[in-house]
Amino acid sequence: MSFFANMFSATAPAAAAAPAQPAAPAQPTSVTPGGDAPSSAAATSVATTTQTGVNPQNPLDWLMANADNNGNGQTGQAPTLDIPQDTLATVAKSIDFSKHIPQEALAALQAGDMSQLGVILNSALQAQYATIMQHSAAVTNKFVGDRVSYEGTQNQQLMRNNIVDSSLKIQSLHPMAQQMFRATAKQLATKFPDATPADIEEQTWGMMEQLGSQFNRTGQQQAAQAKASEVNWDEFGSF
Numbered sequence: 001m002s003f004f005a006n007m008f009s010a011t012a013p014a015a016a017a018a019p020a021q022p023a024a025p026a027q028p029t030s031v032t033p034g035g036d037a038p039s040s041a042a043a044t045s046v047a048t049t050t051q052t053g054v055n056p057q058n059p060l061d062w063l064m065a066n067a068d069n070n071g072n073g074q075t076g077q078a079p080t081l082d083i084p085q086d087t088l089a090t091v092a093k094s095i096d097f098s099k100h101i102p103q104e105a106l107a108a109l110q111a112g113d114m115s116q117l118g119v120i121l122n123s124a125l126q127a128q129y130a131t132i133m134q135h136s137a138a139v140t141n142k143f144v145g146d147r148v149s150y151e152g153t154q155n156q157q158l159m160r161n162n163i164v165d166s167s168l169k170i171q172s173l174h175p176m177a178q179q180m181f182r183a184t185a186k187q188l189a190t191k192f193p194d195a196t197p198a199d200i201e202e203q204t205w206g207m208m209e210q211l212g213s214q215f216n217r218t219g220q221q222q223a224a225q226a227k228a229s230e231v232n233w234d235e236f237g238s239f
Contacts, residue, residue, distance in 0.1 A: 003192065003199035059207045060214070066187050076153070079146035083139070091135075100127035157190060164189045167197040168204075181208055 101123050109116040170181050185204045188195065195203075213219065 003195040004203040059203075060210060063184065063187075063207060063211070066191065076150065079143060079150055081139070081143045095131060097124050097127050097131075100124060157193075160193065161186050161189055164197045164200055168201055177208075184208065 101120050105116040105119045105123070109120060164185055165182055168182065168185060170178050173181060181204055184207055185200050188200045188203060189197075192200070
């Protein structure tokens with residue numbers, strides 16, 4: 001079964017609601033942990049939509065929602081070495097350099113021994129230097145670790161995109177059609193990392209075919225006429 005079978009259950013736009021049918025006997029269904037058991041097929045469909053975040057009846061809605069996302073193939077926000085000013089102010093207020101001043105030197109200074117002033121200043125500056133170096137090392141290590149992790153994720157996604165792209169069998173398509181096909185496959189590969197290249201290609205074909213059907217003028221006109229013929233004028237009263 002295709003990876004996308006439960007996410008995009010139809011490759012055509014949803015049809016008009018059919019007349020109500022007698023309820024079928026309840027079938028065993030899986031229950032989402034912490035949720036209530038679905039009592040009908042409609043409830044199961046809603047649960048699927050909630051879990052995947054896409055409309056299973058219209059993949060074009062998914063395409064539209066993701067058209068402007070991840071255009072450069074990146075996922076997430078790259079870490080930056082930028083500390084907010086309020087954070088710096090909070091940390092600065094929490095530091096007490098006076099505790100590093102020798103108490104005997106401070107007592108001697110208060111007694112009038114001015115020679116201890118240099119000892120006090122030197123002690124405070126040494127403590128300041130040590131604190132700056134400790135904080136700089138900690139912040140740098142954190143940034144480097146986050147950046148390496150981010151770059152690793154990006155490289156993995158790039159490699160996956162290349163694998164998916166190279167596996168597409170669309171060489172016979174027009175270059176413009178190939179560009180659209182590859183862009184859609186790339187979006188699917190980014191959003192669904194567990195899908196296989198074959199699943200992604202199959203789903204992309206379905207999306208492209210449905211997108212192409214939207215430009216069938218005859219079909220659209222027939223659909224509009226059929227919709228107009230469904231109007232029940234009796235609901236508007238007599239003229």
